[in-house]
Amino acid sequence: MSSTPSGLVVAVDGTSGSGKSSTSRGVASRLGLRYLDTGAMFRAMTWWMLRAGVDVHDAAAVAARAAEPRIVSGTDPLAPTIAVDGTDVSVAIRSDEVNAAVSPVSAVPEVRRRLLEVQREAIGAGGIVVEGRDIGSVVAPDAQVKVFLTADPAARAQRRAAEEGGADEDATRESLLNRDRIDTGRATAPLVQADGAVHLDTTAYTLEQVIDQVVALVTAVGERA
Template sequence: MSTPENTPAHSIVIAVDGTSGSGKSSTSRGAAARLGLRYLDTGAMFRAMTWWMLSHDVDVHDAAAVAAHASRPRIESGTDPLGPTIALDGADVAVEIRSDVVNASVSPVSAVPEVRARLLELQREVIERALDGAGIVVEGRDIGSVVWPQADLKLYVTADPAARAARRAQEEGGSDAASVQASLEARDKIDSGRATAPLVAADGAVHLDTTPYTLDEVIAQVVTLVEQARAARPVTERATS
């Protein structure tokens, strides 16, 4: 794993964690595109793992069964922020992983330690490759706390539950906001309460409440924070970037 001592001086890693429906994905993609960075959606990796389990008739509520199969799926993440991709065993599954059945099953799969360990390895590999260039924005629920705690900037993105539900309902084509809010809050409870890599604000993370802002305004705030993080680097490091 790269460390502050051997990471290229021009590279930067931005860790974006937070609750479902808070705007993490849109914010992370937009900021990465504006900053010329790569982008990784770790949630898509967990969804791809979940879709594999469902497609192979593995009981997603049987942790032992999920653990026994966690090493089998081949998951590949494309990191272009303007067109991120997710492939499972060589096939594009960008549509399948957003289905209702995956939505209902991803939490128990994500809670299995063997799944998290397998995907943690893959996530770190993607970050390592991105460090050969300008760097990467990585979004999820444990990026700053577990996946890459040495990130140059850690963000914890939240929004008011009603605002989150309204946004997600709109994304889903007019779903009932009340039921969406209940689903989001249930997901938060599971993610925050799991024993392995729970959803938490990482040490040193900047809390960003997106409730009163437009997407463009939130992206602008993130870009400013990244520029400040770069400016705060030691002079000797900046001189070689």
């Protein structure tokens, strides 16, 4: 798209279940950009820790081994991949075991520092949509477009339960709210709305409408460039 600036970085942050992944993939696909799911990196790190027998609730033990796994993310928005030491873990990182362990692993500063290096290397010269919880505030604070997605907890629970094949919505809602508390309360790179980020409440919108709004933000940046 001619209105997409060269070297563009679009930072998409927000709460669990607010539509970050679907929105980011849709925007990247529509604009011909690469896509990076940083959350998958933390899940991959968690999967490796579990496989290695590390106590994920022992921050020192996690920190001591955070440099060991080699994590590589594919950046095709139509077919994103994630590999650990050459093994495709795209399905494995979505297991209940990883779901239950990813929060304590993600809170370890050494893990965040290690993956920050990997994330910035993947971003490189730009041309990418990056989603996570600290992209606009920490990973890519100079991103030309920053978006912060939220949604009503009930809507988030409904969406996430549907994604998980009809899980209990009340239990899913409590799980999401607990993740919010952990993400916003951690000492290192907490979930916050970055300076300059545009807040989008996705509750009342379809996915395509949210993608339209983010694409419009990118187009506006291109027109000013």
